[in-house]
Every structure is written in structure tokens, then in C-alpha cells.
Amino acid sequence: MIKTEIAVIGGGPAGLCAAIEGTKAGAKVLVIDENSKPGGQLFKQIHKFFGSREHQAGVRGFQIGEKLLEQSRELEIEVWLNSEVCGLDSDKNLWVVRDKKESIKVIAERVIIATGAVENSIYFPGWDLPGVMGAGAAQTMININRVLPGKKVLMVGSGNVGVIVSYQLLQAGAEVVAVVDAAPKLGGYGVHTAKVCRAGVPFYTSHTILKAWGSECVEGAVIVRLDNSWNPVTGSEKFLDVDTICIATGLTPLSELAWMAGCKFEFIPELGGHVPLHDRFMETTVSGIYVAGDISGIEEASTAMDEGRIAGVNAAASLGYIDDDKRKKMTEKLWKRLNSLRCGPFGEKRKSSKDRLLTFRGEA
Amino acid sequence: MTDTLKTLGYPSLDELKSTPGYPGEDIQKKGPVAIIECIEEIPCNPCETSCPAGAIKVGDPITNLPRLIANKCRGCGRCVAACPGLAIYIKDYTYSAEKALITFPYEYFPLPQKGDRVIAVNRRGKPVCEGEIMEVKLLGSYNKTPLVSMAYPREFFEEVVSIKRLEGEG
Numbered sequence A: 001m002i003k004t005e006i007a008v009i010g011g012g013p014a015g016l017c018a019a020i021e022g023t024k025a026g027a028k029v030l031v032i033d034e035n036s037k038p039g040g041q042l043f044k045q046i047h048k049f050f051g052s053r054e055h056q057a058g059v060r061g062f063q064i065g066e067k068l069l070e071q072s073r074e075l076e077i078e079v080w081l082n083s084e085v086c087g088l089d090s091d092k093n094l095w096v097v098r099d100k101k102e103s104i105k106v107i108a109e110r111v112i113i114a115t116g117a118v119e120n121s122i123y124f125p126g127w128d129l130p131g132v133m134g135a136g137a138a139q140t141m142i143n144i145n146r147v148l149p150g151k152k153v154l155m156v157g158s159g160n161v162g163v164i165v166s167y168q169l170l171q172a173g174a175e176v177v178a179v180v181d182a183a184p185k186l187g188g189y190g191v192h193t194a195k196v197c198r199a200g201v202p203f204y205t206s207h208t209i210l211k212a213w214g215s216e217c218v219e220g221a222v223i224v225r226l227d228n229s230w231n232p233v234t235g236s237e238k239f240l241d242v243d244t245i246c247i248a249t250g251l252t253p254l255s256e257l258a259w260m261a262g263c264k265f266e267f268i269p270e271l272g273g274h275v276p277l278h279d280r281f282m283e284t285t286v287s288g289i290y291v292a293g294d295i296s297g298i299e300e301a302s303t304a305m306d307e308g309r310i311a312g313v314n315a316a317a318s319l320g321y322i323d324d325d326k327r328k329k330m331t332e333k334l335w336k337r338l339n340s341l342r343c344g345p346f347g348e349k350r351k352s353s354k355d356r357l358l359t360f361r362g363e364a
Numbered sequence B: 001m002t003d004t005l006k007t008l009g010y011p012s013l014d015e016l017k018s019t020p021g022y023p024g025e026d027i028q029k030k031g032p033v034a035i036i037e038c039i040e041e042i043p044c045n046p047c048e049t050s051c052p053a054g055a056i057k058v059g060d061p062i063t064n065l066p067r068l069i070a071n072k073c074r075g076c077g078r079c080v081a082a083c084p085g086l087a088i089y090i091k092d093y094t095y096s097a098e099k100a101l102i103t104f105p106y107e108y109f110p111l112p113q114k115g116d117r118v119i120a121v122n123r124r125g126k127p128v129c130e131g132e133i134m135e136v137k138l139l140g141s142y143n144k145t146p147l148v149s150m151a152y153p154r155e156f157f158e159e160v161v162s163i164k165r166l167e168g169e170g
Helices: A013-025 A063-075 A135-143 A160-171 A190-196 A258-259 A299-320 A322-342 A343-357 B013-017 B048-049 B076-080
Strands: A001-007 A028-030 A078-080 A083-088 A093-098 A102-112 A118-121 A131-134 A152-154 A175-181 A204-207 A209-213 A220-225 A238-240 A244-247 A251-253 A267-269 A273-276 A289-291 B031-034 B088-092 B099-105 B117-121 B129-139 B147-153
Touching: A001 A013, A001 A299, A013 A028, A013 A063, A013 A102, A013 A299, A063 A258, A063 A299, A083 B076, A102 A299, A118 A135, A131 A135, A135 A160, A135 A244, A135 A267, A152 A209, A160 A175, A160 A190, A160 A244, A175 A209, A190 A204, A244 A273, A258 B048, A267 A343, A289 A299, A299 A322, B031 B076, B048 B076, B048 B129, B076 B088, B076 B099
Parallel strands: A001 A028, A001 A102, A028 A078, A102 A289, A131 A244, A152 A175, A152 A244, A175 A204
Antiparallel strands: A083 A093, A093 A102, A118 A251, A209 A220, A220 A238, A267 A273, B031 B088, B088 B099, B099 B147, B117 B129, B129 B147
16 A cells, blocks of 8 residues: 555646646655556657647647656656556545556545546448557557558548648658548648648548458448438448558547546537536546546647646645645636637637536536 | 638638738749748747747737738748648749749658759649759758758749658658
């Protein structure tokens, strides 16, 4: 049995920032991550981030990851890797399995859940063939493991994940045969679609994948046009010569631990599904349990980092490490930064959904 | 008015011309100038902060579209490397009597080399004409985004935005 003041579950952008703020304030923090390396998805994000200077715009995701790791090392934050949190109760007892062999109980005074999200799947004949994978999986293969999953790729989904990974597959030397989206309009930022487009990749809106085929692995795919009611139009099928099919149809918050601990949830489709209710300080309905990053609604690394900081500051403050005045100032400053990322036609939808989430706690 | 950005993926000239970052034809033909193809209000402003001449304004909120103040732009290209969306290039209509020059971001291996004859493409990636690589530049401040300068026939001035990716290992 081990005791800690703040346990952070997940060492991605949100978790690391939470740990950094908590430690800077003086709290004893333990970061627990199931992966062999910390940093979450940052190290596969080889593109430059948007935002302003304070959001580290123009810096590539992996470079931001390196900075966070360096800061964590300087602060001597304890990080357990290859460690899965398998259980969490409302008294903040964690059941951790290390290296798949050692079972440890961790008792924390505060818990910050920053577990991120999981990719959604869609189902079609042939979806279980080797060569069909999440876009995020393909991104891990090319940017972390330097393995090209295939030469000719069909991307299903044109949101930012779909178009960013399409671009990175091109950079890695693959051909992207098509990007399809079931919606009548493309989902991702126009600057992303434009750069993929000028590389010669065709986009098909109101199209979806009908099936994939192959004996041992993907050897081809059929896409089909959808009518106004999203039904396939017979006769509009197109055969594509592809060996890889990437699915980029959204993400769902990884929220099992918050359910287990008894946090209250709300279903908000714009944020990816069921999300734990939380207040402006990122505290859930279970006292002392906080959330940050994609688990509290699907957004992006820049917002995850600031949410993590809010959670870290407030968890530490609730332990007496930061006085109330300073806590409020720091929180408001971070909220200002978050709001600047949540404006414009893309951000506003997320902001209004996030605001809606706060109304359930009477805080809008 | 044809809008293509959200259906085909690339911005049409109509869409571009309605934004404050896309200079008018007279300005484009006067000399080297930044052409900003940013038509959606996303929270982003490195173009503004990278410009040493104060020729790009985003302001507050940072979702404002970048506005080009053309008479201040010296065509230095810092914004080209700074734009996370790779949505800016420098074009110079006055490069020579027959040729224009475009400087664009290019994040693919292998990189073209000076003197290479390449295929210039339009916003849809379709081949338009032949071009000649005049310079490939990668400064530390570009943070791994090389800038490629290519001369190409003036008649395709507005259409050309990049090159067909080169074959081979990086």
C-alpha cells in the first residue's frame, strides 16, 4: 500500500500538466500511466499546433511533449509506467497493476483522471480484416514506430484527425487514395483539407465505406454515395484499390474509472458521448476527484493541457498548498486561455457544450 | 459564387477573394507579397507574431481572419514557415519577364534541389505546368518546415500553389 497526496491517472498532455502544477504548488504527486512512455498522444503529433504563443502555436506536438517531460524530470515527479489503474472508488483508493504482475493499492487524497479517449469504430463487411485500423493507430505506426501500415490508404472521416493523419501518411510515403465523409460537408479545418487536396488527394462528401475485401488482409474497398437521408445510393458504388483503411470517425471519452468512482455523467454528443459532470475547477460530483482533457469532453491537446493545469492547481489548493486568492487568479487566467481556444465557428460548439456541462452543476 | 472548401477540400478563388488575407490582383502583380489562404476563423495567430514588418493583423479575438497590410509586406517568407496550416506563400509576379516566383512550404521527403525541373500543381494537386526550383531554404526558426522557391510561367500565376511530390526515399 502506498500513499500519495495527488494521484494523476494518465500521463498525457492533461495529466502531465496537472502533475506539474500540483508539484509546483508543493503537493506530492504520483503519475500512473499504462504505457511504456509518458506523453500520451503528443509524441505522434508531428504537426505544428495552432493557437497563440502562450498555447505554443507553431511548436510541434512532440516538441511540446519533450518540454513537458523535461519539466516533469526537473520537478522530480514520480511517474509509474506500464501501470494500469484497474479500480477507483469514491474514497480515492486506487487498485494499480504494475508490469502486469504486481498488484498495488494506492491511497490518494486527491485524484485527477486524465485518461483521454478511445477511437470510435464503424462496422462494415470486412471491417475485421488486417489493414483496417483506427487513424490514430496508423499515426502511432508511422510517427512512433516508423512503420508504414500500407501503401494505398482509404481514410474514412474528414475531421481533423482524418485529415491530419492523411497528411502524415503522405509524409511517411503512402498514397492516400481517398478521404470519404458521410456528412455533406468536410469536418476538419480547411487549411488541413487544402494541404491534403493540393497533394492530389480526392475528397468525397456524402460518401461512406460499404465494404472491404481481401483473403488475408485488405485488398480493396467499395465506397458509396449517400442520399439526403444518409442511405446508400444504388449504382453509385466505387471500387478503390487500397491495402489500408483508416477509420477516423470520432473519439469517445475513456471514462470507466469515473463511472466506477460514482461520478455523475451527462450525455453530450458534441463532446463525444458520456462525460463526467465537473465544475469550473474540474472537480467531479465526487469530492476530491477531478477530470481533465478528453475524458471531460473531446477536444485537443492545447485545451487538455490548460484543463490539466486547472485541475492540478485546484487539487493542490484544496490540500492547502495554494491560498484561495491565488487559486482563483490562476484558474481565471487559465480559463481565459481556454476560452480563446474555444471561439470561432469550430470552437464555439465545444464551448457551448462545455458551458452546458457546467450548468448541470449550476455554474454557467 | 462557388464554394469548394467544405466539399472538395480546397478554397475556390471566390472564397479566397472574399477574405482579408488574399491580396487583390493589382497588389499581387506589383512584386513579392504574402498570399494568405486562410478562410476559416480558427484560433491561431503565428502569422501575425512572426511578421517583422507588422504586415499581418489578427488581433483579438485570435479567431479573426488574418488581414494583410500589403504595402508593409516585404515578402520575407517568415509567415510562410510560421503558419501551422501551411496556408501562406509568397508570390512574385515581377520575378522576370516571363516567369513568376512562388515560395511555398514543403514538408515532404525527398526535398527538391536547386535547378530541378518539377511539375507545378494547382490547389487540387493537378499538374499545371513545369517549374524550376530556384532555392530550398530551411532555417532553424522555420522549425522543420522547408521553404521551396520555384520559377514558373507567369500565365499560371494565380493557379499554381505547390509541386507534385517527388518520388523516392527521403
